[in-house]
Amino acid sequence: MELTKEQIQKVEHYLNVKDITFIDVRLEVLDHIISDIEEKMQTEKLDFETAFNNVTVKWNKHLKHSSSYMFGVMFSVPKIVLEKAKKRFSNWFFIPFPIFIATYFFIEKSSYILSETAKNGLNLFFQISSICTFIIFLVLFILKLKNKTSTTYSFILNTQSLNLIMALILLFDFDYLTKNGTLDSIQVTILIGFIYSTYTYFHFYKKHKEAIKKYKIS
Template sequence: MKLTVEQIDKIDVILDELGLEFLDIKLEIKDHIACQVEENMSSGETSFDASLVYVLKYWKSKLILRKSWLISNKKSFPKIVIQKLFKRFLIYNTTLLFFMILSFYFFQNYKKGINDSMFFSKYSTIIYSCFLAVYSVLWLKMYFQKIKTSYFYQFKQNFYLLFLFQFYMVFLSSASINYLCFSLILILTPFQLHTFYKHQQFINKYQLKCN
């Protein structure tokens, strides 16, 4: 038995109230819940409201608000959101840590050459600012789409980190700081571009479906 638009909208409202703000994850969960409700109603003996209550009991443990230091130490998310983001953030943080250690090792071994290099003393801040300007344009594009996705959230987290390091480059300018910031933005660039691509891919599919 197919659910009506009004019934699907009711599921949507409930998920909003439970803190599922990322549209990509919310739509995935909404589809699962709708299918389970339809399956319960297929016998014709159970009403929509009764089926929805039954299915939400099954999802209750997955929708409890939790915090995760890996994702955010200030904000709570439904447990299932944390589970879906955990692997993504774990891969990102592990890769970032690995390459930053390699970068630090390189700096320690070639510190004298970097200190004497005109490239790092004069142009690293400019190059960093250019990268940050590109990310600012991408951030604004996603922001004005007014659709929150888990990819946009991840992009924002990295963008704020890069924006913070911009101040270190300007006010604490040194070869070591410039090298650290320059390495950071190079390491984060593949993640940022991939995250932006995944966000746009979802938006395009969502808008195509709506039209």
């Protein structure tokens, strides 16, 4: 038994109320809910309203707004979107920590071995890198802001936009050498973190655009 246009519109309104506006999730959830309602109407001989209420009660727990430490408690989305985002982002979240720790201790050790010329050269290289990375991140951030379409990946991008704070730290304290003339291991580690976050942002921006293209939303 297929639903009428008006009945489908009611299901769509339900998804709007639940904030299921993420195109890569909405169509899938819409199809599932419609199928569930049609099955109940056919097998249990229920009218649409009763079947709709029964099915939405089951789906409410999946569409309830939730947050995660992985993205920050200030970012809340429907649970089904959050779980998909966590699955896509988990590796990107955990992998960099050992890299940052290794970078810190490597810089701490090498800064006492390098010559003054090498230190000055690295300082200039790090300064140029921080400026270039900031420009790339800022361009991607602006492009993301101009695109109003929501996907699971756009949610990830929203949470990662806070990494611009790292850029402000880098640009505020632009010298990668300490007063003692050694490389500032904390500053260099922050730079590596910002470069990694910029690459991460670029990766998920591409995924966001691919999702929009896949669902033919311009």
